[in-house]
Amino acid sequence: EVKLGFIGGFTGPIESLAPPILSGAQLAVQQINQQGGILNGQTLTLLSADTTCTEASAAINAADRMINTEKVTAIVGALCSGATIAAANNVAVPAGVVMVSPASTSPAIAEINDNDLVFRTTPSDSYQGEVLANLLLSKGINEIVVTFVNNDYGQGLSNAFTSVFEAGGGSVAANLAHEDGKADYRSELGSLASSGVDTLLVLAYADTSGETILRQAYESGNFTQYIGADGMVGDRLVGAVGADVLEGMIATRPGKPDIPGSDIFSEAAAAAGFDPNSVFASQAYDAAFLLALAIEKNGSADREGLKEALRSVALPPGEVILPGEWEKAVELLKAGQDINYEGAAGSQDFDERGNVPGIIEEMVVRDGAFRTVGLIE
Amino acid sequence: MSAIIEVRQVSKAFGSLNVINDCSIQVEQGSITGLIGPNGAGKSTLFNLIAGTFAPDSGSIWYQGQDITSVPANQLFHRGLLRTFQIAQEFSHMSALENLMMVPPQKGESLFNTWFRPSDVRAQEAEVREKALEVIEFVGLAHVKNELAGNLSGGQKKLLELGRTMMVDAKVVLLDEIAAGVNRTLLQDLIRNIQRLNTERGYTFLVIEHDMDMIAQLCDPVIVLAQGSVMMEGTIQEIQEDKSVIEAYFGNDAH
Amino acid sequence: MHLLEAKNVHGGYGGMNILNGLDLAINADEIGVIVGPNGAGKSTLLKAIFGLLRVTEGSIELRGELITNADPGELVLKKMAFVPQEKNIFPSLTVQENLEMGAYSRQDNYQHILEQVYHFFPPLADKRSQPAGELSGGQRQMVAMGRALMIEPSLILLDEPTAGLSPLYMADIFERIVTINAAGVGVLMVEQHAKQALKIAHKGFVLVAGQNRFTDTGMNLINNPEVAKAFLGG
Amino acid sequence: MNTQWLTKEFGLCMALAVSILLLMVFMGSAYGIRVLVEASCYAIIALGLTIQWGYAGLFNAGIMGFVAIGGFSAMLLTFPVNQGFWSSDQASDLGQAFLKLLGAVVIVWAVVQLRRLSVPRSIRLPLLLITLAVAYLWVVNGFAPVTQAIVSQHGFIGGFGMPVWVGWLVGGILAGTVAYFIGHICLGLRSDYLAIATLGVAEIIKAFLKNSEWLTRGTLTVSPLPWPVPSAGEVGFITARALYLSVTAVLIAIIFYLLHAAYKGPWGRMMRAIRDNELSSAAMGKDVNQRRLEVFILGCILMGIGGAGLATFNGIFDPNGYLPLHHTFLIWVMVILGGPGNNLGTLFGAVFVYVIWIMSEPVALFILNTVSYFGNLWFAWEAPSDFASRALQARVFSIGLIITLVLRYAPKGLFPEKVQQYS
């Protein structure tokens, strides 16, 4: 039996985002086991633990349990950037365990002194912020007010966005942090509206503050254009706030590029019963699949050598492996050939810091749902 | 003799109710002064003012020739002014003996001494325990010394209240109805001991009481308080003969 | 048949027994007075009778009906009233509300009794709408008595009703007790003003260590030199 | 009587020891020791609370604020020096901002002292308010540009690179100092009023630490913090953690001894007296306010030290992690279950509750997985897709259940406070 650990924020601010992400990773594991298992027919199991997202000590504890108790080979996760940093610095790096995060978008991840053990399958926020800023500028939106959830995710994204937006000639009339999960944001919205700008960028999670903020922004009647980032994308949000209200809302998210892997994943996910468009689900799939490939390549469930193996299976050169093509990959590896995984969420070619080049999806709410209107690379 | 306690034209109101009205009394050094008066006359309130539990609205209070009007209760204790409470204020989660042992100021009440001079602390603690055992024997509570004070009977709590004033050397002791609820036979012992403390150690007592036998045995002079001011002052005989006092306090058919 | 009869009562707090086989009986037209040293178990006995404390052995009967360990609420309906020694008022309720609580179990109009109580304790009338917690010691005692009188009890248990009362009221209360007793109300009271109380008592009980040491008429007890010396202050 | 208690306490301790052993066996010793180290840090914090509540009856619900201060100080003093910042202009700018702060404090103090010159209150109060407002604006505007520059150019000012024990010590002292000021304001309040006031203070401290990015990096967290003993990367998890555990164990032993001596003696008796009846203690010459302040500060010092130990052990300073409600009450439950006013009970409670807290997650997961496995096997029941994440909610439920059950059967705590007996 080969074990992978999945650590994520099952409780706390992203608790409703987490389940589909886990499903993404589980899908990969399930496919691998159906296609003959790992390392000569062993089963691959995926264990999960809760980081609570906000609490570093819980994240460390979860990682510790995975690494020291369950003795997993590698970890998929964590989701929230703070949790990833905490888990990496305090457990994974000292223990020499590879972590692949499907969802930690904070630029700070790249700065961990990680011995090359921390990877992620989603682009850094610095990139998303940049893309979003340029996108808005190109649409002629020059004045904006921003509110971001007061944590590493919101703050990182807001910093990235603001610097590019202002450098490009836009003006951020107000940039306010807000606390997550409160019942009421009218006063924050009041502060934002007091600048007189009616374009509102919300960098938060749809499930907690995001929905409430949008609802109350609409009620206040002070804003006409809403903009969001990855945390806000979710069709439930549209249903909850009202399709007519959000019509025309602009959003971005780390996207599924227009590559074959994306469609393959979508079909498999739909068959497995979860929404393939859920945020970070495809990234989680890639993370789990990549780790499995790396273990296969490494030839054992040991932690040593895994990080090199991971790079080798993720990067060219080599035969292209698409999502779900486990048997093929195993055969190629057995034959001693190089492979290059091209995943569901992107080509997943890690750079020297473990980051992947991003693809950002531009989305707009139309007819009651978020629709992808373009891909920005 | 000189006045050890002097209350000068003190007034105190709770909301719109004037409880003490321009009241002046003097307690002579070495006397056992009685303070009587109808229910609600303001006797206990006067005690609270003297002992620093309340601050007066106007007027001043003097103790040993010094103005103590705004001196807090705990400092008065260290200057030898002790009091009991009419409604017993025991330390209900401590044993009866501990209720007594907590009274004397000790070196061990400082953390520094506790940690760095343990032997001094222990020695003093032993002394205090001896003393407390003596006192508890005296007030007749020896058999319940390890009982939680909160579980004592009404009268036992009052006795404990009295016992606390015997734990340290005092100059003035204010006793607020210690007889209420105390068995009369035991009370006789207590009265004798109060007299002994008075004569042997020169304690001054100010005693609130409704039990005239006790006042008669113990007090001279007696001050009558009515509606927050002094109605009259004199020996117990004088007072028991006074018409207005009889009217206000004793009732026509008593004694 | 006795109004109240306690036979061989045992009981206490937690593990320890305070009452060790106590007997006591009074008739409907009688005043019973319990005296004894502090901590003898007098208050404990009253609490036990009123169902505030578990009786582990023995029985208590009201007009021949067994009321051992009955619920206090039921006893109130049977027109029994009790004034505890300590904590006998509701401090944050006004005086008037305290008295109204005494009449809680009454469905009828009790206005006249309220007036009677005020009449009997004039200081309370002035303080009707003052929280009882702000009263003086004696005034609290009056509120406590008044509250118990509100149900017009046929048996009233009083735990040191005169403690802290001025001589004026003390005399009054004893008088009043005689009057209400004459109207057919049984009275069982604990007193430390033992001589005055025993004077009006039909029956006196001297309690020591949870048992009756002496049971006799009030006058006999006063005149008993042994009792007088040991319990009545000579 | 006495021996009965002994066997009960002994039995409970043995049971705890056995469950820790089981924990080690099932979860691996690295993880087991880790739980113990964290529990020991919590135990220090809980001891701080037990002297506040158990000894003196102070309802401190702001524990997390002081724990956070401890963690902050451990971070600030021990984190490596940020050379970039210290060699830049911002360092001296920041110094100037602090001078402004100092100046403002002096001016406000001076205005307060006008009282001595018998300036009438009607003039003093408006003057004070105006001075406060102006000083506030002045200081805030003095800090804003510097701190913004620091955040954008250097992230934060970095640490002082000092030895870990200095960080812990200062953590205690800093928490104690803050407690001194808070105590002055709040200790006049009665039980629940004090609780909510301290809770507010904790929120304020947390908000400050979270939003002062120039000082703490705010939500971006600071890690890894240096350890007082060789770290896991150097000697492996088990050895490193065992060494760390020995440090905290020694610390606990010292604290325990000191507290025990104080509690048994006149000091403890005085504190209990104040807890029982303030009015009467004052009449017996005890300076109630001073003593409560003393015990409040002492307790907060322990909380600060415990917080520092916890932050260092976790290697991260994360102001978000100091969730006031959950953690404050975790510690409260430790004290109440263990038996307030009983140091041994508090230690027991800390370890017991922490083990439950930690183990509830895997246990809940295990149970639900078993249920879904057999459900699948026997009834062909498909677990819902988000079952695993729901399973974790069961943790919350089971902790609640355990707390209520233990309280139900041991309402005075497992090790109740003993009345001191004298022969």
Add this chain to the structure above:
Amino acid sequence: MNEFVFFINNVLISGVVIGSIYALGAVGITLIFSILRFAHFAHADLMTLGAFFAFFLTALFPAIGPALGLPTAFVMLPLAMGLTALTAVYLDKAFYKPLRAQGVKPIVLVMASLGVTLMLQGLIRMFMGTSSRNLYIDDRKGIHRIDVPFELANRPIVITDPQILLILFLVVAVIALHLFLTRSKLGKAMRAMSDNPDLARVSGINTQKVVTVTWIIAGSLAAAAGTLLSLDVSLKPDLSFMLLLPIFAAAIVGGVGHPYGALAGGFVIGFAETLSVFNWAVLLRPFRDQLWFDLPANLAFVPTEYKITVPFFILLAILVWRPTGLFKGKVL
């Protein structure tokens, strides 16, 4: 004029609404606090539970509301209140009553209520998941945009249906509760019981009934608070837990044991929040030309990220000024 309307919307209406929510929660807390003598931490979860009851009832009969012209959940409120009251009574039977019977200190009850909080939270989330829901199912929230009859004002005053209902309900509930406690026999018995439970029994007060009635009132008020709040924002399993601190603060600021105090406390805290973060520059902007200094873009007392501390600063200030709250609350 626009600026003034902006002020009304953002300070007055916001303050009243958030204050009402705090007050409605605080009323229940203050009641339990004064009668059962402990800080009931599970109150916020009773609120959530009540809102969930309302949600289910709404989901069962979504069409009732539109037919009556009221939000369905509001029509269902009495039923939800009843269910929550029942739950509260049984929670008491199962968890608090045995403790009371043993005569424990209040703190133990506080801890037990914390245990109950965790249990309720766990249960709600286990069965309901964690996502947020909308209490409007077939209907939509009515938003009233009232145009101000002044020439220069082109912004409307905005208020929503649930906000109006909330305020109305609050006023009725608080007055009714106050009258009940001070006028009715049972209400007085409740206060008596909180003063001295033993004497209450001696007086023939059925203490069990008093406790039950307390829970019924507290439970139904909690359900109402939760439902009205969820109508206004959205229904989340941990929504009201976030409100717990301000609600307690409101109860304490007002002075424990006084329904009017809870009302005052709720509004103090609500307004403190809205006022402290309000950007006063907005009101000054029309006079920009007359001012001798440059108007900064933001002129608020505190930055919004510190808003969370505002209630507590107010709380501290009020408690230092009046140690038992605005209405001289009880000390237990």
